[in-house]
Amino acid sequence: MLVRTLGVVTVTSAIDTVSHAAATPEHPQPFRELGLREEEYTRIRDILGRRPTDAELAMYAVMWSEHCSYKSSKVHLAYFGETTTPAMRERMLAGIGENAGVVDVGDGWAVTFKIESHNHPSYVEPYQGAATGVGGIVRDILAMGARPVAVADSLRFGPADAPDTRRVLPGVVAGVGGYGNCLGLPNIGGEVVFDVAYAGNPLVNALCVGVLRAEDLHLAHASGVGNKIVLFGARTGLDGIGGVSVLASETFDSAAGGSGAGRKKLPSVQVGDPFTEKVLIECCLELFAAGLVVGIQDLGGAGLSCATSELASAGDGGMQVELDAVPLRATGMTPAEILASESQERMCAVVRPDQVPAFMAVCATWDVLATVIGEVTDGGRLEINWHGATVVDVPPRTVAHDGPVYQRPVQRSTAQDALVADDPARLPRPSTPDELRTTILTLAASPNLCSRAWVTDQYDRYVRGNTILAQPADAGVVRISEQSSSAHSGAPGVAVATDCNSRYCSLDPYAGAQLALAEAYRNVATIGAVPLAVTNCLNFGSPEDPHVMWQFAQAVRGLADGCAQLGIPVTGGNVSFYNQTGSTAIPPTPVAGVLGVIDDVRHRVRTGFTAEGDTVLLLGETRDELGGSEWAHVVHGHLGGRPPAVDLDAERRLAELLASAARQRLLSGAHDLSEGGLAQALVEACLIGGHGATVELPAEHDPFVALFAESSARVLVAVAPADEQAVLAAAQAAGVPVTQLGRVGGPEASGAALEIAEMTAIPLDELRAAWESTLPAAFGG
Secondary structure, eight states, X not given: OEEEEETXXXXXXXXXXXXXXXXXXXXXXXXXXXXXXXXXXXXXXXHHTSOOOHHHHHHHHHHTSHHHHOTTTHHHHHHHHHHOOHHHHTTEEEOBTBSSEEEEEETTEEEEEEEEEOHHHHHHSHHHHHHHHHHHHHHHHHTTTOEEEEEEEEEEESOTTSHHHHHHHHHHHHHHHHHHHHHTOOEEEEEEEEOGGGTTOOEEEEEEEEEEEGGGOOOOOOOSTTOEEEEEESOBOSTTTTIIIIITTSOBOTTTOGGGTTGGGGGGSOOOOHHHHHHHHHHHHHHHHTTOOSEEEEEXXXXXXXXXXXXXXXXXXXXXXXXXXXXXXXXXXXXXXXXXXXXXXXXXXXXXXXXHHHHHHHHHHTTOOEEEEEEEESSSOEEEEETTEEEEEEOHHHHHTOOOOOOOOOOOOTHHHHHHHSOGGGSOOOOSHHHHHHHHHHHHTSTTTSOOHHHHTTSOSSGGGOEEEOTTSSSEEEESOGGGOBTTBOOOEEEEEEEOOHHHHHHOHHHHHHHHHHHHHHHHHXXXXXXXXXXXXXXXXXXXXXXXXXXXXXXXXXXXXXXXXHTOOEEEXXXXXXXXXXXXXXXXXXXXXXXEEESOGGGOOOBSOOSTTOEEEEESOOOOOOTTOHHHHHHHOOOOSOOOOOOHHHHHHHHHHHHHHHHTTOOSEEEEOOTTHHHHHHHHHHHHHTEEEEEOOOTTSOHHHHHHOOOSSOEEEEEOGGGHHHHHHHHHHHTOOEEEEEEEEEEGGGTOXXXXXXXXXXXXXXXXXXXXXXXXXXXOO
């Protein structure tokens, strides 16, 4: 009777109906292979009063997976809500629990954004894993009623010179670029980080930004008895089955080893088609504009299991679905497979019966396949039929929202004390001019500080013509809409940046999470925008490890407390657990994405030095802080001590100063200080802006500390001489320390250099050769 395997699930040729399940209570079921614990399976039987059918078991398994249910993180994530004040909620139109966060940005406009992970699929099949990660987050934004306008990505890999990184990174970058470019969405920002800790567990976190009129906001709910359920977009196939329950909610088996680890999970990787998604986007936007959608949900993780249960759970009734009406692209699919499939480019809409013909006509215009598969009922149950027989009959909330919640053990490892005690102060430091010069060049060429052009040049950063700033700028900026500008003012824009330094988080996950938030916040402020909201992607090892759960709990509290102090809310995000191979977890990596708004994109501040003779100022205070620094990592392979001190009040004062100075056109250039300290900021400001600089290091620190300390809340700015006093006065009034460093030099073409008084002068062509050669040498081109 056994005929084939559903990922890890054995299915039979006979369809398991509700009546059959009730009559065969002792029938064995492979719940463990689906990722369910015995007590979870027992609870499902208690909820239903019988054993689940094969289709019901598949639904509960995917929806109760770590990826979908947040069963290990819910108790900690609640702290975000507890720390969000009414003032922080004032501009929030949709928040945690929706497909994406939405904030009011004024003049009737709203912006939606979110970041999510696609980590394990991107290791198993780099191109499709990354591509479908982009496609999924774009559909989340679309489901809010918004037009997607930009994407960004936060990527982390093993060592740049490792063979497996050479397998994974090119595919991931090609997948991100290939899908986003085909959609016509500019890729405006992100990160690329290399560390041995990510070998075998790369992180691919995709972010999307969308814009909409505030009154056009759509939410995922199935309301109105008799309203029809319409599935539209691509056909449903066998790809992606078990993606969230088997692939995203397990660690890789260390026994597999090397590049083969996780390949047994190949059927769980989805296959994307960006051209189908492009017409789906345009079709949805026309449907929204015509008022033909009551509620909508994209089909991503958990596929139809998620879409039907979440729509019904969030609605005011139940739902009946005729599963045999679902258009398929594979023959012989069972109900369990159809419900668990994660085939891409699909949406599910709730439509009034009298509007179904108009809905179908719009879909036909875009050549988008659309099928009525069910309707909203008043029974409070989710009932799914297959050729006249009922294969699912469940309370939808038990599937979508009332899954298990765990209080995992939380325990700080004793190894943490030794890590913190290993202070980098013991490490030999460069002291002579030649040693300092060599260190500057070494860091500029290091994988984490070198130019990202090899990656970002594969992305279309300016498609649609609304991009104002993109990599290598501190933050990406796009116009909100051409319609939002007038003849008398420039267009408002939205800025976004993502950041996380996992070495800081390893040393202190609470402070490290706040430093990630602070840097993304500072990056947005550096280009002249006002930070408004936060999204996050919390990447961690196994929640079954008490030390990992301690890291997670600390990071959540750090982010939540930091947002409360800065006065900006977390509007949504993602948790990605099980990022580890065997017992080796990745370092805690809570990626923070900050969204900001700039009233007039003409006031945006460029990155780098662009005008000869400008004054170079350092805003903020430098301290001897090298714990977790890039210098310690690159030069000594060291991780230990304490991360830089967090001062969020200083970050807020600095951000307010930068926004005010940008509005007054007082800054000709700016660049934030982070990894690599002042030395790397000067290198990048010179090379990005195409001009040299002559600077004198502040006397209160020795040259090494002045150049390589990674103290937070610091920004390098260039100011025209005529505006220098105004900036100095504004900094004093804001309580922001300021140091005059020197002047911007001539253009690179004239043989300009970065000159550091009484120490060294490095020609820009030598700096550029070091900065730009690393990734092409590692990956070709």
